[in-house]
Amino acid sequence: MVWDVVIVGCGPIGAFAANALGKSGLRILVLDRDSAPYALPRAVHIDHEMVRLFSDIGLADQILEKARAGDGHIHIGADHGVIRFLSVAGAPRPFGYANDYFFYQPELEGVLRQGLERFDNVELRLGAEVLNVQQNDEIVTLSLADGTQVQSRWVIGCDGARSTVRRSLSIKLDDLDFNEPWLVVDAEVDGPISFPDFSLVPAGANLQNLSLMMCDPQRPATIVPGRGNHRRWEFMLLPGEDDAHMAEPSNVAELVAPWVSGASHKIIRAATYRFHGLVAEQWRKGRVFLAGDSAHQTPPFFGQGMCHGLRDAANLAWKLAGVSNGTLGAAVLDTYQIEREAQVRHVIHAAIDAGRYICELDASKAAERDLRIRGQKDIRSASELIAPIASPLFPHRPGERFINPQVAPEQKLDDVTGGGWVLLIDGLIELTPVAQDVLTAIGARTFDMDNLTDATGFVRGWLDQRDAVAVLVRPDFYVGIVANSAADLSRQIEAFGTHLVNRPSPVFA
Numbered sequence: 001m002v003w004d005v006v007i008v009g010c011g012p013i014g015a016f017a018a019n020a021l022g023k024s025g026l027r028i029l030v031l032d033r034d035s036a037p038y039a040l041p042r043a044v045h046i047d048h049e050m051v052r053l054f055s056d057i058g059l060a061d062q063i064l065e066k067a068r069a070g071d072g073h074i075h076i077g078a079d080h081g082v083i084r085f086l087s088v089a090g091a092p093r094p095f096g097y098a099n100d101y102f103f104y105q106p107e108l109e110g111v112l113r114q115g116l117e118r119f120d121n122v123e124l125r126l127g128a129e130v131l132n133v134q135q136n137d138e139i140v141t142l143s144l145a146d147g148t149q150v151q152s153r154w155v156i157g158c159d160g161a162r163s164t165v166r167r168s169l170s171i172k173l174d175d176l177d178f179n180e181p182w183l184v185v186d187a188e189v190d191g192p193i194s195f196p197d198f199s200l201v202p203a204g205a206n207l208q209n210l211s212l213m214m215c216d217p218q219r220p221a222t223i224v225p226g227r228g229n230h231r232r233w234e235f236m237l238l239p240g241e242d243d244a245h246m247a248e249p250s251n252v253a254e255l256v257a258p259w260v261s262g263a264s265h266k267i268i269r270a271a272t273y274r275f276h277g278l279v280a281e282q283w284r285k286g287r288v289f290l291a292g293d294s295a296h297q298t299p300p301f302f303g304q305g306m307c308h309g310l311r312d313a314a315n316l317a318w319k320l321a322g323v324s325n326g327t328l329g330a331a332v333l334d335t336y337q338i339e340r341e342a343q344v345r346h347v348i349h350a351a352i353d354a355g356r357y358i359c360e361l362d363a364s365k366a367a368e369r370d371l372r373i374r375g376q377k378d379i380r381s382a383s384e385l386i387a388p389i390a391s392p393l394f395p396h397r398p399g400e401r402f403i404n405p406q407v408a409p410e411q412k413l414d415d416v417t418g419g420g421w422v423l424l425i426d427g428l429i430e431l432t433p434v435a436q437d438v439l440t441a442i443g444a445r446t447f448d449m450d451n452l453t454d455a456t457g458f459v460r461g462w463l464d465q466r467d468a469v470a471v472l473v474r475p476d477f478y479v480g481i482v483a484n485s486a487a488d489l490s491r492q493i494e495a496f497g498t499h500l501v502n503r504p505s506p507v508f509a
Contacts, residue, residue: 003029004324006142006152008130008165012043012105013292013309014158015112019057020313022119024321029150030122031142033129033159037113040269041105041186044224044232045070045211045303048097049386050310052404052477056419059115066107068227070100071209074201077370078217078363081199084373087210094458096404096412100211100303102226130159133168133288140287154320155288158309161278163294169285176277178299178352180359181237183246185256185270189231191263193223211303215358217366222301223259233259234300236359243272275299277352279345283337289316296344301354302385304347311476312340318475327441329501332393339389346387389478393499396492399478402471405458413459414477417447422473424449425489426463429470435490438497444472 005021007014010032018030046067054060072087088099116122129145133155142150157165195207214221220236235255237246245251252270278297283290292309316336322328357373360366388398404413417424421444428448431439439446454460463471470489472481480496483489 001151002139003027003150003152005154005156005320006031006140006150007156007158008142009157009159010113010124011038011158011160011292012109012112012306013313014156015109015116016053016057016310017156017158017291017313017317018122018124019059019112019115020317021321022116022122023057024317024325025121026321026324028119028122029152030116030124031128031130031144031150032124032126035127037106037109039106041226041230041232043105043306044102044226045306046101046103047307048093048095048099049401049477050307051097051101052095052414053310053314055414057115059111062111063103063108064101066111066227067101067103068225069098070102070211070225071206072100073213074205074207074210075213075215075373076198077215077373078366079199079370080196080216081370082201083215083370085202085205087205092456094403094405095401096406096414102224104227104230107227130164133165135286135288153287153324156313156316157288157290157294158292158313159294161293161297163290165288166280166290166294169288171280171282171285171290173278173280176279176348176352178275178277178355180275180299180355181243181272182275183235183237183252183255183270183272185233185235185252185267187231187233187256187260187265187267188229189260189263189265190229193231193259194261194263213301213358215360215366215369217361217363220358237272238361247272275355277348279341279348283341284333289336291316296348298344298348299351299355301351301358302347304351308344308347311343314476315340322442326501329499332499335391335393339391343387343389347385350385393496394480394492397482399474399480402473402477402479403458403462404477405456407455407459408453416452417445420445420475422447423470424452424459424463424473425470426460427469429486429489431486432490432494434497435493438493438500441497441500
């Protein structure tokens with residue numbers, strides 16, 4: 001049997017990709033070398049865009065039941081005073097969800113894996129280790145440790161930082177020159193966390209529900225609220241400290257003790273990591289793609305590691321589905337790295353910059369940093385740092401993430417439109433026959449603002465700010481087309497139509 005897509009690795013990225021592609025009806029095989037999900041937490045944070053993607057595969061409610069919405073982030077300087085406070089607690093939600101959610105990765109993976117059971121066209125094989133990947137112009141062949149082989153039209157390597165798929169393809173990593181050792185500690189804490197007497201804390205800020213960054217030259221550290229009674233600490237290792245020694249139970253207990261004074265707690269994991277900034281030089285080689293940590297690794301200071309990987313999978317899913325079902329030309333797949341890499345590098349560089357100021361160990365330089373940051377204006381949250389994508393598919397303007405506000409009681413915009421390709425128009429717009437044929441070919445649904453409840457006014461406000469009469473939203477919820485007239489809209493849609501396999505008009509010949 002030749003599968004449509006084989007996904008190597010069933011962590012959160014691979015499992016999400018399988019759910020997203022499973023919706024398209026393609027025959028999907030997921031291979032994971034482990035016989036059971038990894039039982040300990042690793043990633044802990046996602047943002048509103050990820051919840052929207054989970055909603056698109058029908059699993060957001062189950063995941064949110066097991067997650068905790070955060071109030072934002074607070075950075076504490078060398079003098080134990082606040083130097084940066086980022087919070088949108090109580091603010092409007094144009095994207096439909098809170099900016100930050102904290103979760104327990106084994107639970108999230110469990111929901112995603114259980115979701116695969118909905119699809120007769122998706123198979124998960126555990127204990128299936130891939131040793132080698134070879135390909136020709138039509139087929140990819142994966143050799144497994146048990147001596148068998150699997151063949152597929154396309155392969156997505158979601159097999160992590162030590163990716164066998166990446167190594168099998170001899171793809172190198174671009175090292176962005178950040179390598180810092182940290183000790184990561186996860187615990188179950190029955191009670192509130194103890195905080196020092198910080199100064200300059202904004203009135204009403206709930207430290208228990210904020211992720212906190214200690215920019216303290218004596219020992220930089222992070223404290224993250226998890227779901228339920230789960231808490232995470234990350235402690236920077238100082239020069240001369242040994243990884244294994246610092247991970248010993250007595251040392252871990254000493255580091256955590258000031259934060260859990262009077263609270264019963266249980267350490268469930270302590271491990272040392274090197275926080276890296278790495279990006280693969282190629283994200284695609286022939287019929288094989290890399291996604292998630294196999295394609296890039298980011299320091300965790302913005303909590304965007306898993307988010308990057310989920311964006312990768314969402315970007316690939318609609319393109320692979322369109323190429324496989326004969327709607328889109330195969331050249332569309334060449335845009336995957338073009339669209340994703342610039343955005344990923346932008347965030348990684350921002351995380352590295354933050355990491356360098358967080359990891360400052362010189363007391364005088366740390367004091368200078370505190371003064372500088374306290375004087376900064378218009379500081380953006382991690383979620384707001386996500387850059388628009390520039391795409392040859394839609395070259396008119398960079399594609400920003402489109403909003404998903406509440407438009408009616410109990411309904412967000414996506415609930416009304418159903419996702420996929422969505423064209424929102426403001427009033428009657430007459431499209432050319434060619435443009436209409438393109439929309440029909442990709443299965444786009446059109447919604448007139450005059451017939452769409454916009455309870456918050458966010459959607460019409462978005463159009464008004466851009467002097468636009470229409471917006472075409474992609475299946476990954478990024479903006480494809482913004483048009484200020486019917487003629488402009490038709491022209492841009494027709495231009496995108498050149499990427500269709502079955503072109504709807506001789507004008508494309």
